Amino acid sequence: MVETLAGPGSGEVEDLTASDLLALARGSKTAEDRAAAELLEVAARWADLHPPESIHTAASFTVAGCEHEEPIAGPGTPLVAEFCIAELGTVLGITSVSAKKLIGHALELRHRLPRLWAQVHAGRVPAWRARAVAEATIHATPSLTVEAARFIDAQVAAVAARVGPAQLDRLVAETIKRFDLATADPAADPEDGYLHVDPRHVTIHDQDVHFAGTVRLEAEIDLADGLDLQRALAHGAATQKALGSHESLDARRAKALGDLARTQTALDLHGSGFEARSARTSTTEDGSDLPTAREVVLHAHFDATLSGDTTIFGPTGRLEEGQRLLLLEQLRSWCGDSHTKITVKPVIDLNQPKAAPGYAIPDRIRDHVILRDRTCVFPFCSRPARGCDVDHVTEYDHDAEAEGRPQPGPTETENLGALCRFHHRLKTHSGWRYDMVAPGVFEWTSPHGHCYRRDRTGTTALDPPDPGPPRISSPRR
Numbered sequence: 001m002v003e004t005l006a007g008p009g010s011g012e013v014e015d016l017t018a019s020d021l022l023a024l025a026r027g028s029k030t031a032e033d034r035a036a037a038e039l040l041e042v043a044a045r046w047a048d049l050h051p052p053e054s055i056h057t058a059a060s061f062t063v064a065g066c067e068h069e070e071p072i073a074g075p076g077t078p079l080v081a082e083f084c085i086a087e088l089g090t091v092l093g094i095t096s097v098s099a100k101k102l103i104g105h106a107l108e109l110r111h112r113l114p115r116l117w118a119q120v121h122a123g124r125v126p127a128w129r130a131r132a133v134a135e136a137t138i139h140a141t142p143s144l145t146v147e148a149a150r151f152i153d154a155q156v157a158a159v160a161a162r163v164g165p166a167q168l169d170r171l172v173a174e175t176i177k178r179f180d181l182a183t184a185d186p187a188a189d190p191e192d193g194y195l196h197v198d199p200r201h202v203t204i205h206d207q208d209v210h211f212a213g214t215v216r217l218e219a220e221i222d223l224a225d226g227l228d229l230q231r232a233l234a235h236g237a238a239t240q241k242a243l244g245s246h247e248s249l250d251a252r253r254a255k256a257l258g259d260l261a262r263t264q265t266a267l268d269l270h271g272s273g274f275e276a277r278s279a280r281t282s283t284t285e286d287g288s289d290l291p292t293a294r295e296v297v298l299h300a301h302f303d304a305t306l307s308g309d310t311t312i313f314g315p316t317g318r319l320e321e322g323q324r325l326l327l328l329e330q331l332r333s334w335c336g337d338s339h340t341k342i343t344v345k346p347v348i349d350l351n352q353p354k355a356a357p358g359y360a361i362p363d364r365i366r367d368h369v370i371l372r373d374r375t376c377v378f379p380f381c382s383r384p385a386r387g388c389d390v391d392h393v394t395e396y397d398h399d400a401e402a403e404g405r406p407q408p409g410p411t412e413t414e415n416l417g418a419l420c421r422f423h424h425r426l427k428t429h430s431g432w433r434y435d436m437v438a439p440g441v442f443e444w445t446s447p448h449g450h451c452y453r454r455d456r457t458g459t460t461a462l463d464p465p466d467p468g469p470p471r472i473s474s475p476r477r
Contacts, residue, residue, distance in 0.1 A: 036127035037120045043106040050084035072104035074138050076146040077111045083430045087446050090379045096422060108134040112149035115157035125160045133160065133168060140172050148179040233257060299386065300326055320384050355412035359396050366390050369416045372440045378423035379444055379452040379459040385418035393417050393436050414439055
């Protein structure tokens, strides 16, 4: 394939010169940008095919939980029928959330950032850069009017190929002030009178776990709070060193921040000042009378083997929350904390089916389904199963018993699957259908006939190869 892409006269792969490879790299990047621009056009046209009117099949539409109009871009862009998002996402092999973002970016660019949209299709701006601008204008606070978005479009169009996040943030803030979009803040400086953008935030990047079991934290806080936190971390790090810690200063500061998170709610805020113990509790030297700062429930899973009478755990496991990596040493340190409550649940044999009479799903069956499925079983969805609904794959018939008929959708593990709320509504109120072909193995069929298999390893498309997609005409301006 490389020989073909390199063009005539390039020779075999091993004969490619440095110039040939550079030319091939540039051509591949150009083709990638062209395909990304075309995908944005496809997403916009897919939205055109699914306006809100497409979901109204009767004069009145009052079924609770049914599809509804879905605003996914800024003011002035058309609404989209919610459930169309899922089919585009599965065809692309991405989540419904990612598909929603793709369609939203396409509509934002086409309707509110037309200059940037034109530059993307002219090949002057990569699609990913344009989508970054669209993401900023969609989620600006307060919302940008069409005129404000067009102002940003005009400012960015000339420099879009090199504008960075910081410059874009400043431009959005300037636009909010220029168009007088912020509401008056009586507490603000009278000479200013407006709180344009509140930059305060604390973001924990818990989906990006380092192999050492750490996550990044990013924050923007008040100056006074920052100085107080700086002193608290310095004090905590110094205390650890005085107690014999040989870790680096950075590591001790990080541990001090964790200690603050675990202990700050144990402070008594009702008496005079901040005291470490409430007057209603007795004190002990080891501090065992302190109440638990908060209850955090984590579900950890480790592989284990038997060596004689000894259970040997693997060095790494996973947390259900966020499907994050967990080190055995971390779990041991948590368990060693005197204020940590550990609950060990019985091992569930996932090979043993379970059933219950009636429609209600007992906890033992719910836990079985959660542990078997791990996530929502809709194609490409990754929402943890513990926060999902447990759905009867074949609908439970509430009238079957009274009418003397066999129950078509019994409450048993081989007829139950974990579905997040969005995909549960999608399955119930749209043309999507699925079956369980084996325990924990589901086959889905979309309204347009695309088929997917979903199991513990992920999603596999079952459609036969097609001869190739049709080409689309030049994009609308």
